Amino acid sequence: MTKSSELYERALNKSPGGVSSPVRAYKPNPLFIESAKGSKIRDADGNEYTDYCLAYGPMIAGHSCDFVLDAVRNQLGKGTLYGAPSETELELIELISERIPSAEMVRLAVSGAEATMHAIRVARGFTGRDGIVKMIGSYHGAHDHVMTNKGEGYKSIPGSPGIPADAVKNTYNAEYNDIESLVEIIEAESPACVIMEPVMGNIGVIPPEKGYLEEVRRVTEESDTVLIFDEVITGFRLSEGGAQKFYGVTPDMTTCAKIMGGGFSGSAFMGKKEIMENVAPAGKIYAAGTYAGNPVSAAAGKAQIEYMTGKYAELNKRSSELIGSLRDSMEDSGTAGCVNGVGSMMSVFFGVDSVKNGTQASGTNRETFNGLFRHMLSNGTYLAPSALEAWFVSTEHSEEDISATAEAFDSFVKREKK
Ligand SMILES: Cc1ncc(COP(=O)(O)O)c(C=O)c1O
Structure with a gap:
């Protein structure tokens, strides 16, 4: 018996499926x-x-990158969580804003799911509309409005027991790389936003066909639909400015996580000033978090982004x-x-x-x-x-x-x- 299989047996007793996130489980044991x-x-x-x-x-930058570890050690000596703003957090915000073309203003959060949840709320609050469009096979985190499967036509059904049908009734499904499927929904439903991974990364990797992202940008702009690029994977991966810089297409809002946390939990949603200044306390759209912008993640994320320059x-x-x-x-x-x-x-x-x-x-x-x-x-x-x-x-x-x-x-x- 291997140590991994022993640990897995132990884990199965006390945690569902023996793992902290479902994709990590595989046979005979992770x-x-x-x-x-x-x-x-x-x-x-x-x-x-x-x-x-x-x-x-x-x-x-690989595991245990010295450059990132040094930044984290330096921060650990100064405290791990303040529940108040810090210069480290501000430096990360400024760095993101400098690198990501759509990021006129940035709000930090903790996980990718949280960033997309907030971004969708902001798009809804800004437009006063409820509908959201996502791509078939995309993943934006395990929260109700996007944890959906395709139902009849472009409608959705809950992607898990426990998600009320009501929670997904305003979520519509377009096919990636098929502009007509998006146009049909925009014309029929006037949604608040389209949230999409500019390169699909959660159903295998699927890059955009030539001209597709430009077309998405055009039809969303013409219909005043907020375009959100979910760059939780592609942000700081495809280029210093994410997929939007790589492809030269700028959305209205963006979500980032993963690389910008430098191996710690850190995420952000960002976008045009006219949209982001509606976020509380500057505006009325509520988004909050105890660990949002925590200085350890901010130090790690800033170091990793800088290292990749x-x-x-x-x-x-x-x-x-x-x-x-x-x-x-x-x-x-x-x-x-x-x-x-x-x-x-x-x-x-x-x-x-x-x-x-x-x-x-x-x-x-x-x-x-x-x-x-x-x-x-x-x-x-x-x-x-x-x-x-x-x-x-x-x-x-x-x-x-x-x-x-x-x-x-x-x-x-x-x-x-x-
Ligand atoms: C594109 C995308 N959005 C959102 C998420 C959710 O991020 P997190 O797991 O940090 O909540 C993921 C996670 O893999 C993702 O790939």
Whole structure:
């Protein structure tokens, strides 16, 4: 019996499913992690893996980045939580505003879910309308108004027991990369906002087709619909200014989390001044949190964002080498599937030639991915344990890491083909 399996048995007794978030559970047992440094994580049994899960995205500078740790240590000596404003928090706000094109004003929060919850409320309060549009297959956190599945037409049904039907009756579903599906909803429902991941990252990675984000921007602008880019994953990952800088499309509001917390819990919602100045106490739209803007997360986030300055071209180049190798292996082995990727995020879909939206992604072959996940693990590579999660690369992933991963992948697709 391994230490991880022992710990899992213990965890099952006291926590539902033995994990603190559902995606972390997999069979026969999740690895319990003991430590992490650079591109590597080490499990409770002392096995080391090259990590492409990176805590689902935050660790873009690798684990235990010295630059971030120094900033955190410095802050720890000065206190951990004040419940009052601090210069560290202000510096993070200013840095975000400088980097993210849409961020004229910024409000800090704690998690990605909280940031999207607040942003939606602000869009509703600002427009005086209730409807919200999300993309099929997107994820914006586990709160009621966005934890939905597609129902009839573009309507929603609750995405979990416990969510009242009433809570989702104003949530509408458009298909990503399909501008007509969005136009139909905007014309029929005059929603308050469209909330979308500019690059889908929670149903595997799906980049926007050429011109799609520009079209979304045009139709939302023409209809006075608030466009919210949920950049919880892509913010500070695709470029210094997130996906909006990468693609040159500026939304009205943005949510960020993950990387901007530097490995701690930190998030933000931001946007045009005319919208954000309606947030309390400047305006009437309420948003609050005891841990919002806490100085430890702010110090860590600021350090990680600063550390990444000027490092994106190299990171994206290294990642594109991995994407290229994965594609070559798929093609050479004649495996049915495709590799989607942009910047340092990517995913592998089996069984289909291309994936351009959430509906197509949910129809891909997950069994083969589960086999890949186990194969990669036994070859020292840690992926997120789901076909529909992204793979992430950090600045700490070396040429050797990338080529070992490409080789392990190649051996899997060749073995599957036999
Ligand atoms: C795009 C997006 N939005 C929101 C969230 C929710 O963030 P959190 O898990 O920090 O609440 C996630 C989490 O993965 C996400 O990927």
